[in-house]
Amino acid sequence: MSDDFAPEELAMLRQLFCTEAQDALEQVTTRVLAATGKPPAESFTEMMRVTHTLKGAAGTVGLDAMVDLSHRLESALASLARDQPPWTPAIADALVEITDGLRTFLERLAEPGSEAAASALRDRLDQLGTPRVERRTGSFRAEAAAAAAPHGDAPPTEAPQTGDLGIPTEVVADAPSEGLRLDGDPATPPLASLRVEPARIDDLMSSAGELLFDRTRIERRVQLLRTMSRDLARTRQTLHDALARVDPAIAGRGVVAEFTNAERELAGQAALLSQTTAALLDEIEALRRTIGELQRGLTRIRMESARKLFLHAARTLRALRRATGVHVELRTLGEETEFDKAVAEQLIDPITQLLRNAVAHAVEPPDERIAAGKPASATITIRARQENNLLVLEISDDGRGIDIARVRTRLVASGLWSATRAQLANDSEVLDALLGSGISVRGDADADELAGRGIGVGLVRQTVAKLGGEVKIASVPLRGTTFSLRLPLSTALAHAMLFKVGGQVYALPNVHVVDTTQVEPAATTIAVRHETVPVLRLEQLLGNGSATERRPGLIVSFAGKTLVCTVDKVVGPREIIIKPLGSLLAPLMLYAGATISGSGKVQLILDPAQLVRRAYPDAPVAAADAVSTPTVLAGRALVVDDSRAIREAMTSMLGSEGWIVDVAEDGARALQMTRQLRYDLVVTDLEMPELSGFELITRLRHDERFHTTPIVIITSRAHPEHRRRARELGVRALVAKPITRRKLLEALAAK
Amino acid sequence: MGELRNVIVFALGSGRYAIELRWIREIVTLGFVTTVPTAPDALAGVINLHGAIVPVLDIIGVLDGVGGPPARQGDGALVVESDGVACALRVDQVDHVASLRFSDRGELLDAMHKPLVLLDAPALVRRALEQVAGASEREPGAR
Numbered sequence: 001m002s003d004d005f006a007p008e009e010l011a012m013l014r015q016l017f018c019t020e021a022q023d024a025l026e027q028v029t030t031r032v033l034a035a036t037g038k039p040p041a042e043s044f045t046e047m048m049r050v051t052h053t054l055k056g057a058a059g060t061v062g063l064d065a066m067v068d069l070s071h072r073l074e075s076a077l078a079s080l081a082r083d084q085p086p087w088t089p090a091i092a093d094a095l096v097e098i099t100d101g102l103r104t105f106l107e108r109l110a111e112p113g114s115e116a117a118a119s120a121l122r123d124r125l126d127q128l129g130t131p132r133v134e135r136r137t138g139s140f141r142a143e144a145a146a147a148a149a150p151h152g153d154a155p156p157t158e159a160p161q162t163g164d165l166g167i168p169t170e171v172v173a174d175a176p177s178e179g180l181r182l183d184g185d186p187a188t189p190p191l192a193s194l195r196v197e198p199a200r201i202d203d204l205m206s207s208a209g210e211l212l213f214d215r216t217r218i219e220r221r222v223q224l225l226r227t228m229s230r231d232l233a234r235t236r237q238t239l240h241d242a243l244a245r246v247d248p249a250i251a252g253r254g255v256v257a258e259f260t261n262a263e264r265e266l267a268g269q270a271a272l273l274s275q276t277t278a279a280l281l282d283e284i285e286a287l288r289r290t291i292g293e294l295q296r297g298l299t300r301i302r303m304e305s306a307r308k309l310f311l312h313a314a315r316t317l318r319a320l321r322r323a324t325g326v327h328v329e330l331r332t333l334g335e336e337t338e339f340d341k342a343v344a345e346q347l348i349d350p351i352t353q354l355l356r357n358a359v360a361h362a363v364e365p366p367d368e369r370i371a372a373g374k375p376a377s378a379t380i381t382i383r384a385r386q387e388n389n390l391l392v393l394e395i396s397d398d399g400r401g402i403d404i405a406r407v408r409t410r411l412v413a414s415g416l417w418s419a420t421r422a423q424l425a426n427d428s429e430v431l432d433a434l435l436g437s438g439i440s441v442r443g444d445a446d447a448d449e450l451a452g453r454g455i456g457v458g459l460v461r462q463t464v465a466k467l468g469g470e471v472k473i474a475s476v477p478l479r480g481t482t483f484s485l486r487l488p489l490s491t492a493l494a495h496a497m498l499f500k501v502g503g504q505v506y507a508l509p510n511v512h513v514v515d516t517t518q519v520e521p522a523a524t525t526i527a528v529r530h531e532t533v534p535v536l537r538l539e540q541l542l543g544n545g546s547a548t549e550r551r552p553g554l555i556v557s558f559a560g561k562t563l564v565c566t567v568d569k570v571v572g573p574r575e576i577i578i579k580p581l582g583s584l585l586a587p588l589m590l591y592a593g594a595t596i597s598g599s600g601k602v603q604l605i606l607d608p609a610q611l612v613r614r615a616y617p618d619a620p621v622a623a624a625d626a627v628s629t630p631t632v633l634a635g636r637a638l639v640v641d642d643s644r645a646i647r648e649a650m651t652s653m654l655g656s657e658g659w660i661v662d663v664a665e666d667g668a669r670a671l672q673m674t675r676q677l678r679y680d681l682v683v684t685d686l687e688m689p690e691l692s693g694f695e696l697i698t699r700l701r702h703d704e705r706f707h708t709t710p711i712v713i714i715t716s717r718a719h720p721e722h723r724r725r726a727r728e729l730g731v732r733a734l735v736a737k738p739i740t741r742r743k744l745l746e747a748l749a750a751k
Numbered sequence: 752m753g754e755l756r757n758v759i760v761f762a763l764g765s766g767r768y769a770i771e772l773r774w775i776r777e778i779v780t781l782g783f784v785t786t787v788p789t790a791p792d793a794l795a796g797v798i799n800l801h802g803a804i805v806p807v808l809d810i811i812g813v814l815d816g817v818g819g820p821p822a823r824q825g826d827g828a829l830v831v832e833s834d835g836v837a838c839a840l841r842v843d844q845v846d847h848v849a850s851l852r853f854s855d856r857g858e859l860l861d862a863m864h865k866p867l868v869l870l871d872a873p874a875l876v877r878r879a880l881e882q883v884a885g886a887s888e889r890e891p892g893a894r
Contacts, residue, residue, distance in 0.1 A: 464802075583836055588883065601783040601799065604785065
């Protein structure tokens with residue numbers, strides 16, 4: 001069989017098989033968990049069909065161990081269908097464990113020890129298929145208990161545990177467990193779908209993540225540009241005011257005229273800069289929206305429904321029930337809510353922790369519950385839903401609630417809070433503190449391993465914070481507690497390289513980190529691939545380190561320049577969520593943002609552009625930094641004049657100011673063109689055949705696309721009447737021919 | 752005598768200060784404080800506050816330009832919010848909340864008639880912003 005394929009093809013086919021096998025095994029698990037008691041006949045049929053197919057596929061790709069295991073599973077299912085042995089919750093648990101074991105086995109196929117794993121799974125499958133009365137003490141007790149219990153008590157679905165599966169087999173007087181109620185039939189076929197290797201999506205996601213760094217950098221530059229533009233306008237104003245105070249008679253008319261001209265030019269340029277910056281900001285906004293859409297789209301590809309999380313919760317609760325004997329059931333709502341796969345994976349531990357926490361703290365013994373008017377069995381409800389831009393996951397119990405007064409006291413007693421603080425804080429702040437404090441509500445004496453002394457719950461908060469979300473608690477004494485996890489809908493993760501300097505961890509965008517190297521003490525340059533590059537000592541920039549020892553260095557490349565940054569220690573590549581530093585810290589150019597580590601510490605992200613600047617102090621970082629004639633696009637202009645010479649002249653003048661110029665020889669043609677394109681500026685003559693300038697303008701103003709477009713009139717006759725009409729039509733300026741560059745710029749700058 | 756001010760009184764260094772409650776968003780114990788190299792002394796660092804990055808200010812540093820003791824994990828801080836900017840002001844000890852009024856001599860006195868320095872939170876934040884902006888201008892190639 002496996003000789004049919006070339007090695008690479010075989011490897012690929014096996015990979016495909018593993019993916020399909022995971023799905024198939026998941027289906028079996030779902031059916032087992034979804035059933036109350038023994039699964040119905042159709043479920044068995046389906047499960048057997050699925051394992052049978054699995055067996056065949058395993059054979060085709062030459063995975064003999066899997067063939068054997070699938071076969072045993074199929075037989076076991078067949079026996080169970082025939083009630084050999086009769087179904088018990090323990091069997092359900094065992095099946096789930098076995099399918100989980102099979103999935104793990106497939107994942108670890110290549111690793112040593114898989115033989116032993118296969119063998120263990122074989123044994124478990126054998127135990128499952130045949131009824132057995134074991135000599136081990138466990139089942140002995142079960143039999144004795146079963147014999148002793150009056151028949152009326154034992155719920156019909158509970159049979160004495162006959163198969164010994166190594167689990168403590170006390171007959172737990174559960175109400176028949178509800179199992180996991182899944183809304184909708186678990187057998188619904190999946191929607192038409194496309195199989196994509198997760199690695200490809202991850203690559204796309206990481207590229208989208210890089211865009212985040214780029215966008216953040218660009219935005220800061222544009223903000224700077226705005227400030228510069230405002231500064232320029234102010235300076236020009238100062239100049240203007242100063243000039244106004246100069247007495248031409250004293251200073252000399254010629255000189256004053258020159259200065260005044262220059263100042264006017266400056267005014268025009270400042271206005272253009274301001275316009276361009278405004279346009280640039282619009283473009284950035286559009287870019288930001290596009291990046292956001294891209295990320296959202298990619299995340300949607302990786303979305304999976306909350307069902308997986310719910311299944312996991314069901315499994316966990318089952319295990320907790322077995323381990324503690326606590327009477328608690330699970331209810332789930334909102335299974336169709338979608339989660340980003342990465343987020344879902346990260347939520348598994350927090351959910352586990354919260355379930356343990358609830359079982360350890362919240363659930364009262366049955367008699368206490370009944371005395372409080374509650375059903376003997378507690379219910380934990382997990383609810384998933386989307387709310388605006390957030391994913392909300394709520395885990396609530398109907399247990400005893402949190403004694404807020406007690407927490408307040410314990411916060412002060414443990415020294416975490418002062419008495420004043422405890423007095424000032426409201427209930428929700430107290431609950432908030434509980435999340436981060438490591439304090440256990442039950443009192444240190446009782447805090448046990450299960451609940452982890454409240455530290456586990458603190459970790460929930462850290463994990464959620466790392467995902468960019470937050471956790472809130474609400475609690476009503478005697479009624480219950482709800483943990484609410486609120487997460488952003490898409491977590492955009494960027495790839496960063498983390499390193500340590502002066503005891504703190506920093507990050508650089510990974511895309512700019514080419515490699516790592518070792519740097520000799522006191523070196524100021526280093527050879528990197530036949531190039532000599534400068535060494536930037538971060539231990540001196542960010543700390544008080546000395547250059548007296550050999551250090552690791554990061555080879556950083558940005559905008560065509562390479563440098564090596566020395567650090568104390570390279571931590572490694574990580575996926576991070578970029579968080580803004582806030583407006584107080586924004587002026588610090590060295591930092592592009594920050595991220596929060598898994599332990600809740602802030603880690604600053606360095607801006608590679610700044611590092612390049614410091615390493616290459618004399619060179620401009622990028623071509624755009626060099627002062628040059630504007631190559632920036634100011635917009636699209638339409639020039640309307642019946643004189644070709646004028647049209648050419650205007651095209652040339654506007655063009656050198658960065659405009660794209662279209663021309664029309666009369667008003668009618670101009671209207672035609674405006675129907676097709678939107679223009680940012682219209683320059684028109686007044687006296688033209690066909691449609692006069694004013695008629696053109698009037699028509700344009702009625703078109704909502706041109707309602708506020710700047711319009712400049714050029715005319716050889718500038719009557720007051722014309723000016724009045726021009727003003728009425730909201731024309732920006734009326735320029736008298738002959739047109740000069742200066743007049744044009746003045747007109748463009750006019751308000 | 753002026754009108755009553757609802758303030759929170761705290762100790763910092765050898766002085767005692769008050770800030771009006773309306774600026775105070777919450778009182779926290781600082782978690783790990785990440786220092787920000789090349790920032791002015793007034794900026795003691797940044798912290799993670801409910802998932803957001805919040806600067807920690809050294810009040811004396813903002814007022815005098817000379818930094819005091821560094822902010823450490825476990826220190827108390829008042830989180831103020833003004834003009835959309837939130838900062839954590841490191842304090843030595845939060846004393847109490849009180850309603851106080853100015854004496855005839857224009858001093859704000861606490862319950863024991865000892866003078867307090869009333870801090871204007873928005874002005875403090877603005878001052879800090881100026882200092883940070885000033886520091887950044889001295890960075891190579893800043894503009």
